[in-house]
Amino acid sequence: MRVVVLRIGHRPERDKRITTHVGLVARAFGASEMLLTGRDAHIEESLADAARRWGGSFTLHSGVSWKGEVMRWKEAGGAVVHLTMYGTNLPDVIDEISHCERDLLVAVGAEKVPAEMYQLADWNVAVGNQPHSEVAALAVFLDRLFLGRELEEDFAGGLKIVPSARSKKVLYPEHPNDSNYPGGKGSEEIGP
Ligand SMILES: C[S@@+](CC[C@H](N)C(=O)[O-])C[C@H]1O[C@@H](n2cnc3c(N)ncnc32)[C@H](O)[C@@H]1O
Numbered sequence: 001m002r003v004v005v006l007r008i009g010h011r012p013e014r015d016k017r018i019t020t021h022v023g024l025v026a027r028a029f030g031a032s033e034m035l036l037t038g039r040d041a042h043i044e045e046s047l048a049d050a051a052r053r054w055g056g057s058f059t060l061h062s063g064v065s066w067k068g069e070v071m072r073w074k075e076a077g078g079a080v081v082h083l084t085m086y087g088t089n090l091p092d093v094i095d096e097i098s099h100c101e102r103d104l105l106v107a108v109g110a111e112k113v114p115a116e117m118y119q120l121a122d123w124n125v126a127v128g129n130q131p132h133s134e135v136a137a138l139a140v141f142l143d144r145l146f147l148g149r150e151l152e153e154d155f156a157g158g159l160k161i162v163p164s165a166r167s168k169k170v171l172y173p174e175h176p177n178d179s180n181y182p183g184g185k186g187s188e189e190i191g192p
Contacts, residue, residue, distance in 0.1 A: 002103040003031045003145070004073075005138065008066045008117065009110035012040045021135045022108060023047045027058035029142035030150030031106070035069050036062040055158020070105065070120050078103040079122045083137045084113065087124030094144050097123060106141065108134035 005026040010019045020043050023034045027050065036043065039062045047060045070080055079102040097104070100122075107117060118124055127137040142150060162169040 001101070001145075003142070004033045004035060004103070004105050005031045006035045006037075006064075006066060006069055006105055006107040007110070007134075008037055008107055008113055010036055010038045010040060010043075011110060012038065012042075015110050016040065016042050018133070018135060019043050019110070020046045022138060023060060024050060025135055025139045025142070027051070027056065028150075029139055030146045030153065031142065032057065033059050033061065035064045035066075036060060037064055037066045039063045051158075053159055054155055056153075056155035066107070066114075067116065067120070070107070070117070073103075073105040074120070076103075078105055080105045080107065080120060081141070082107045082113070082117050082121035082124045083127065083134065083141060084109070084118070084124050085126050085129055085131050086118075087126040089126050089129055090141065090144060093123055093125055097125070098145060104145075106138065108138055110134070 005022065007019055007022050019036065019040070023036075023043065024047070026034045027047070034047070044060060044062055047058070051058050073080060079097075079100055081097060081104055083106065107113075107121065109117075125141065127140045160171040162171060
C-alpha cells in the first residue's frame with residue numbers, strides 16, 4: 001500500500017517548522033511522498049537535505065492544488081483519509097482502512113480545512129476526539145496503519161545510526177571519503 005501525505009493550508013510565515021516536521025514524520029513513518037499546497041523554499045530545502053543525508057526515496061512536491069490532487073488520487077483508484085479531531089475515532093476505523101487494499105492519500109490541515117475536504121474524504125479520522133497537532137496525528141495514524149513495522153525500515157544510501165543505549169554512533173557507508181561528513185572515515189563515535 002503506497003501512502004502519500006497531503007499537507008493542506010501551509011502558511012509560510014507561521015508554519016515552516018511544523019510543516020517541516022509533518023514532512024519528516026511522513027518520511028520516517030513510512031509515507032513515500034508529501035504534497036504541499038503552496039510553495040516554501042525553506043521546507044523544500046530542509047526535506048531535500050534530510051533525504052540526501054539520511055537516505056531513502058522520499059520526495060516532496062509543492063505548489064499543488066489540494067482539490068486537484070484529491071480528485072486525481074480518487075480517479076486513479078486511491079482512497080483518501082482526512083485526519084481531523086471531528087472524525088471517526090481511529091480505533092473504530094483503522095481495520096477497515098488497513099484492509100481497503102488501495103493506495104492512501106492522508107490529508108492533514110494547518111488552520112481551517114475547507115469544508116469540501118470532509119465530503120471528498122473516504123474517511124474523516126480522529127486520533128482521539130481532542131485537539132492536538134497534525135504532527136502527532138500523522139505519526140500515530142501511520143504507526144497504527146503500518147503496525148510499527150515502519151520503524152524497522154532501512155533507508156538506503158544514507159547515514160546509519162547504530163542503536164546504542166549510552167552513546168551516539170553513526171556510520172557513513174556511502175560517503176567514506178567525503179569531508180562534508182563528520183569524521184570522513186566511515187564512522188563516528190561520540191561517547192557519553
Ligand atoms: C491546529 S490543528 C486544527 C484542529 C482542527 N480544527 C481539526 O479539524 O482537527 C491542525 C491539524 O491537526 C490535525 N489534528 C489535530 N488534532 C487532531 C486529532 N485529534 N485527530 C486527527 N487530526 C488532528 C488535523 O489534520 C488538523 O487539520
